[in-house]
Amino acid sequence: IRLRKSGRRHSLTIKRGRGVSRQEIEVDLTRDQFEELWPATAGCRLTKTRYDVPFGKRTIEIDVYRGRNEGLVVAEVEFRDERECRRFQPPDWFAADVSGKSRYSNVRLARE
Incomplete structure (x- = not known):
């Protein structure tokens, strides 16, 4: 929630x-x-600023975290389905894919 x-x-x-x-x-x-x-x-809050960056027909949501997660920057792209996700070609400036990695879930970031 x-x-x-x-x-x-x-x-x-x-x-x-x-x-x-x-x-x-x-x-x-x-x-x-x-x-x-x-x-x-x-005790379970995040502070971040979100930037919407147009990328072709998509929008890349870039979250810049503050507070105890200072320095973390995560980019997120939403897709209609998993097939669309697999076909996505990220821009060169994307770093490691952290999709599905619990270490980077907002729930975990908020609790640490």
Whole structure:
């Protein structure tokens, strides 16, 4: 479960599955709903800035982490299905593929 504030937008996301193929259900929240839920995330929070970079017909989401994960930068690309994912040719500036590696999951990063 993810609770997110991005600008004036507040949302709650439930993620199911593991690895490359995951289902997400996202619900918009009011500011009051967000503020009511926020204390429950104490000790399990991430701070990052997301940049959207156009790449052909796709968008690469680049997350630059702050706080205890300072220095970590992760790029993410969303696909309709696993076949599309396998066919993707990443740009030269991509580094190691960390897809499915628990060390880089937001849950683990938030708890360490």
